[in-house]
Amino acid sequence: MSEIPVECQPLAEELTELRRSYALAWESMAQARSADERRQAALEVKAAKDAVDVQQRRLDECRGCLDPAVQTLVDPGGTGATIFCSEPRLVSPDFPQFPLFTEDMGLPVVVSFIIAGCAHDRVVARPGWEGAWDPFPRKSAFTVARRFPDYLTIGRGAPPSVGFTTAPYVVVMSTSGSITVRDGRFERSSGHLDLVVELRVIWSPLFEPPRWLWGFYGLDFGPSTYSGLLTTRTVPKTVTPTMPSGPLNGGSPVDSAGAITLVASGMFSGGFAAGQRFELTVVGHLEGDPR
Structure with missing residues (x-):
């Protein structure tokens, strides 16, 4: 003791x-x-x-312990996040969007969590809270070459045509998903924040081959996930070293006004982006006073 x-x-x-x-x-x-x-x-x-x-x-x-405090990370201008991904079929870089939560000041909310511990040095999950996001809002489109012609294909002309086609499928991809804080640490002396988060990306393809042909074409539109750090400290670059520009490879601790930059880098598991590397930067503001 x-x-x-x-x-x-x-x-x-x-x-x-x-x-x-x-x-x-x-x-x-x-x-x-x-x-x-x-x-x-x-x-x-x-x-x-x-x-x-x-x-x-x-x-x-x-x-003299501090009371637990709810912290909400917001993106006030709606343009404070950038994501790079090595999946060549996605638009990269892209700029994730976050929904408005009226209960949290009507601003785009990235994540919400609780700072706990006697010295406000622990991060715990906010019960019942799960953030939503659209990680790749600029819809990506890519083609899948048909391996055999389709029969009785209805064209888009007027009048519609019926017959065989060997034209490639054109897949248009939209996304949604969630961000959840599991736990973490807060360093009050420096303002550094280390969040353990789970990112989930749900892929919604349009005009894709029929579902029963996905395996035949090597397609997997299942969800992709990442569990790991979203931090104000330095993280290794995983995608952009050979690109002319990229997101910050290090965040910045929360300052006296609540401004903060968090970064994450790693690899997605499962689904459409399985095994693909990514880098995420979030520039936002903490609504609350963890210090």
Whole structure:
């Protein structure tokens, strides 16, 4: 208990004992056999949990702990994000878009999470919150050569034509998805923020070959995901070293006004972009005061 002031250590010792009692109460409930025993054990578990919560608050007050704070990262101008991807069938770079959330000041929201811990040094998920995004809003189009002609193809002319065609399929791709913060760390002294996020990209193809031919043409339009860091620190370039320009290879910590830049680089798993590398930069503003 070296991080706990001497005057608060008795409270910390009491909290340790109450947590042991709480664990024992759970064990007793697991061993209960009759309905009456389970009902009584559940009451004891609740009472033990309430005692732990009260004691934790007393210890936090003694230590001068900060209250948990909701943090919402917004993109005020709607143009603060850039993504590069090595998938050649996608428009790259592109500029992800985020929806407006009226509950969070009516601004485009990137992610939302909670800064917790006595010294506001931990990031935890905001219960029930999942961010939405359109990672590649500039629709990509690519062709897929037909391996055999289609029969009774209806053309787009007037009147429509019916017959064989060997023209390639033209696939138009639109996207949607989600961003979720799982956990992370906040360094109050420097303003650096390390978020562990899950990015999910959902691919919605138009005019593609029939679904039953996707495997035949080697197409997979399943979702692609990334789990890893979105951080204000430096990340390695994975896509753009040979390009004339690219996103920042390092973010910038949150300043006194809430301005912040976060970056991520890695590889997508699964779906249309499986195995493809990407770089993401988000320049935004934290609505809240984590420091």
